[in-house]
Amino acid sequence: MEEGLLVRKIREGTVIDHIPAGRALNVLKILGLTGREGLTIAVVMNVPSRKLGVKDIVKVEKRFLEPSEVDKIALIAPSATINIIRDFQVASKRRVEPPAVVTGILRCPNPNCVTNSEREPVTPRFVRVSLSPLKLKCAYCEETLSEAEIVDQLVSPYG
Amino acid sequence: MVSGLGSRGNPFYGRDVLSILDFSRSDLEYLFAEADRVRRDPSAFSGELRGYVLATAFFEPSTRTRLSFQAAMLRLGGSCIDLGELEKSSIAKGENFADTVRMLDAYADVIVVRHRLEGAARFAAEVAEKPVINAGDGKRHHPTQAMLDLYSVKTLKGSVDGLVYGVLGDLKYGRAAASFILGLSLFKPRKVYLISPGLLKAREDVKEALRERGVGFEEVESPSEVIGELDVLYVTRIQRERFPDPSEYEKVRGSYVVDSKLLRNAKEGLIVLHPLPRVDEISFDVDGTPHAKYFEQARLGIPLRMALLKLVLKG
Numbered sequence: 366m367e368e369g370l371l372v373r374k375i376r377e378g379t380v381i382d383h384i385p386a387g388r389a390l391n392v393l394k395i396l397g398l399t400g401r402e403g404l405t406i407a408v409v410m411n412v413p414s415r416k417l418g419v420k421d422i423v424k425v426e427k428r429f430l431e432p433s434e435v436d437k438i439a440l441i442a443p444s445a446t447i448n449i450i451r452d453f454q455v456a457s458k459r460r461v462e463p464p465a466v467v468t469g470i471l472r473c474p475n476p477n478c479v480t481n482s483e484r485e486p487v488t489p490r491f492v493r494v495s496l497s498p499l500k501l502k503c504a505y506c507e508e509t510l511s512e513a514e515i516v517d518q519l520v521s522p523y524g
Numbered sequence: 525m526v527s528g529l530g531s532r533g534n535p536f537y538g539r540d541v542l543s544i545l546d547f548s549r550s551d552l553e554y555l556f557a558e559a560d561r562v563r564r565d566p567s568a569f570s571g572e573l574r575g576y577v578l579a580t581a582f583f584e585p586s587t588r589t590r591l592s593f594q595a596a597m598l599r600l601g602g603s604c605i606d607l608g609e610l611e612k613s614s615i616a617k618g619e620n621f622a623d624t625v626r627m628l629d630a631y632a633d634v635i636v637v638r639h640r641l642e643g644a645a646r647f648a649a650e651v652a653e654k655p656v657i658n659a660g661d662g663k664r665h666h667p668t669q670a671m672l673d674l675y676s677v678k679t680l681k682g683s684v685d686g687l688v689y690g691v692l693g694d695l696k697y698g699r700a701a702a703s704f705i706l707g708l709s710l711f712k713p714r715k716v717y718l719i720s721p722g723l724l725k726a727r728e729d730v731k732e733a734l735r736e737r738g739v740g741f742e743e744v745e746s747p748s749e750v751i752g753e754l755d756v757l758y759v760t761r762i763q764r765e766r767f768p769d770p771s772e773y774e775k776v777r778g779s780y781v782v783d784s785k786l787l788r789n790a791k792e793g794l795i796v797l798h799p800l801p802r803v804d805e806i807s808f809d810v811d812g813t814p815h816a817k818y819f820e821q822a823r824l825g826i827p828l829r830m831a832l833l834k835l836v837l838k839g
């Protein structure tokens with residue numbers, strides 16, 4: 366089924382394509398979109414895709430992304446592409462890439478890690494050790510974070 | 525302090541010492557050669573670090589490691605300052621770790637840190653401009669212990685390569701054992717037996733280090749299964765304070781003992797090492813056997829740490 370048949374084109378905004386199937390709602394969550402903002406939002410899930418088999422797509426009218434939002438999307442949807450739409454045309458298109466070093470976005474799961482010590486001025490920092498599946502390692506205590514744990518943290522209500 | 529290449533071919537100059545894996549085999553060989561020079565003629569080194577100050581900051585008690593750093597510094601002609609007992613120090617007044625490190629950074633030329641939190645030494649190294657030496661943080665790293673252990677093997681057996689090792693004890697929470705295994709991965713052991721009760725098996729990241737560097741290893745539960753094959757038996761104690769759950773500790777305490785009966789089946793040249801202090805995992809009847817090398821190992825700590833301090837501070 367052609368996605369164009371499901372959702373009309375947007376005039377201006379962002380299309381996040383090639384989201385791993387099932388993670389579209391997580392992307393909305395990261396962008397803080399609830400639907401109450403008055404923006405037109407389209408979420409298409411489980412669309413056939415040549416690259417991924419099936420994929421999700423999120424279109425948001427009149428909304429563009431901050432670099433920190435792009436980083437977070439890259440962490441939960443490493444295959445995603447971000448298209449900026451202006452006047453119904455794709456003005457730019459790029460693939461996200463999970464950052465090689467993730468600073469401040471994620472917490473270390475090791476309770477005995479110095480980054481979880483409340484009174485210390487230390488920002489959690491993770492180094493990417495594998496891209497697919499995504500795996501990060503705490504720069505301080507070396508605990509690893511799996512892709513599932515990364516997604517969990519970024520979309521949990523306390524994240 | 526940021527780790528970087530040293531001056532005059534010395535790979536340690538100005539560097540932090542946080543994990544044994546921050547160093548290469550040739551770095552360690554450079555250190556061992558320097559430690560050999562110290563042992564051959566200690567008096568030639570007695571004035572090497574005159575005017576330099578070492579600070580020890582132990583946020584977790586360990587008299588032995590602290591004293592061995594201080595003794596090494598004094599034997600090089602340097603001076604030592606110490607944070608003192610925690611309950612009497614600024615920490616008790618509510619100062620955080622980072623501020624304490626900043627203060628020591630202003631007073632000393634090198635800071636030796638021990639802390640119960642993992643990653644504390646790396647954090648200290650980011651805060652401090654002076655080199656930081658990790659004397660143990662959490663359950664992961666104790667690099668100078670590993671350097672000393674490898675140096676002991678090299679000194680007592682002639683080489684670290686080509687030997688069959690047994691590492692016995694708490695391989696899950698014990699940082700000395702973990703650091704020793706990580707250190708072995710930098711060399712070419714013939715085989716490494718990881719010997720521990722099921723509850724205390726080596727962590728995945730430690731085994732991964734062996735796999736990554738192609739070191740063959742096998743996990744077994746009892747030393748008697750493999751004792752006849754070993755050239756080196758490295759024994760560690762079970763430390764109650766590392767266990768998140770005290771009932772887990774009760775299940776494994778006293779689960780292995782190295783005694784002369786076990787050693788009856790050992791190779792003639794087997795050496796038994798232990799980072800000390802021991803509690804009851806090596807019985808006293810081993811002390812008189814030619815296998816017992818743990819006191820010699822402890823003695824080697826001084827020249828090894830002297831060499832390290834000299835290389836880090838002076839080149």
Ligand SMILES: [Zn+2]
Nearest residue numbers: 473478503506
């Ligand atoms: Zn951590």
